Amino acid sequence: MKITKIKHIGVFTSGGDSPGMNAALYAIAKSAEAKSIKISGFRKGYEGLIDGDLISLKSHELQKSLHQGGTILKTARSKRFMELEGRKKALQALRTNKIDALIAIGGDGTFKGLLAFSEICDIPFIGIPGTIDNDLVGTDYTLGFDSAVNTSIENIDKIRDTAESHNRVFIVEVMGRDSGYIGIHSGLTTGADAILIPESGKDLIYLLEKVKNYDSEDAFLIVVSEGDEIGTELVASKIKEVNPNVDLRITRLGHVQRGGNPSALDRMLGIRLGATSIEVLLRGSQNVMVGLINNMICTTSFQSVVKQHQIDEELQGLLEIFGS
Template sequence: MTQIKNIGVYTSGGDSPGMNAAIRAVVRTALYYNLEVTGIRRGYEGMINGDMLPMDRRSVANIIQRGGTILKTARSLEFREPEGRKQAYEQLKKHGVDALVAIGGDGTFTGAKVFGHEYDIPVLGLPGTIDNDLIGTDFTIGYDTAINTVMEAVDKIRDTAESHDRLFIVEVMGRDSGLIALRTGIASGAEAILIPESKTNIDALYERLDTGRRDKSSKILIVAEGDEAGGAFEIGKLVKEKYPNYDTRVSVLGHMQRGGHPTCMDRVLASRVGVAAVEGLLAGHSNEMVGIINNQITYTPFENAIKHTVEADPNLLKIVEILSL
């Protein structure tokens, strides 16, 4: 087993519900194995600036239910340069950190991959992103909470849409991935979804609206922000031109999708991979992301885990079409 004495843990990039649960799991598992833990504030920026603090059991008390991240998060341009990474490594050595757990998404893991290859320090990643766009895990930390937040918001929008006989176009997060839009579209009974993985066919959308139930007083379209047509406002403009008789409104859910108390699923997922990260480091794993596939812990090399362009599940797309009748 690798001789590790002090594990540094940090969150980087966009926050996601469940990050605190992951931090808690890393800290308490490290203490269980008689290791020291150092919290690194504000991700790579804090690593460069030496913004670090020792953590104990009390440091992570009463945080499993909290959204966001107690360690804060930031994006660091300086870490992209060799000089910045060298300064970060020197700060880690100064604070006695000899292993790392990075919690974040593809940007976080890209930085961790380069850093792990440049310097002799083992690093494992935990998939913390609401987009669920990493290879090597069935679900990412925060995804379940985000889609439940969207579903609840769309349910409320449906209430006012029904009351006023309106067509609502709801934009959700997903610049490169439409998984939030796809699942919430099914869960909320949307008439159609538009996602970046599928080429937008505006004529097919018009046909869907033309052939849908005439007696249905409300209609919901879910649009991922990365849709090639330009997002909800552009789609709304086209729909208004085509159907001036529709009372069409646009609602952009924005950053509310990142907030809130993590669901049970996200808390358990974060706890499982947090424990596995510490045990993986002790077992000699490095430059890998810890995930869960088919309910089993897996370790996927960073270069394979980092975002890839994949096709949307055709079965889910078909379900949307069938159930929107």
């Protein structure tokens, strides 16, 4: 496909929402307008792509939502798109609306969907990493991760106040179904006594050793990723087994971590990646995710964008020092 044919770009947000998505949409529209390219947004992710549910995007309107969390385009997970028939309907919608290229903001499932779509659709696809879990190969940070960590820190700090007042052991569950990045960042920066994440097999052993003789006027804080293989309830029961006298409470932060205004880092990341997505399209790239490694823009093929199931050596070392 010749690059000069890109006159109309479609964009959508998919999977879980994450703070910074609106900043990316704003940057995409602003950069496209500078090149006299029309931008349209498909609502509700792949569902909107199938149904042809699209709206015109203007940078001066998106500018007002830059500070908002979530996504103005809405988002959804689509079972229909997993079927060939659903993808054929999406292809027809693109043709009907004369879409020349597609930008998707989401996680690895979003990009796998585009890979499957590329088997029947030959227009270029570009991905922007949008997930609070920070679990994608090809970028140091994903959109929404920094905001989610800041939200976790703010709430854990408040929990410490009440824990100190009552000499309690508090288990705080944070998001991270397959990844411990939110857990380890929020746990380390709030001075948690123990951090349990899916990638570590020794963290429960360290925790039980520390808590079995706990009898202090200080709070005892435990941060647990929701995807930890032990599970929050079982962690609580194990603590009670080794130390029945502790006054223990569980708090699940849940979806509060997804909401709220994006941090400065996520806003800037959204702007940089949004603008870059237009640049790489015009350079002829396709089926790649734009990311940031060592503060430098880079691209990674969709085939290589997979979920990370381990944390880096530095963070693993910190976890062993501060969590043991």
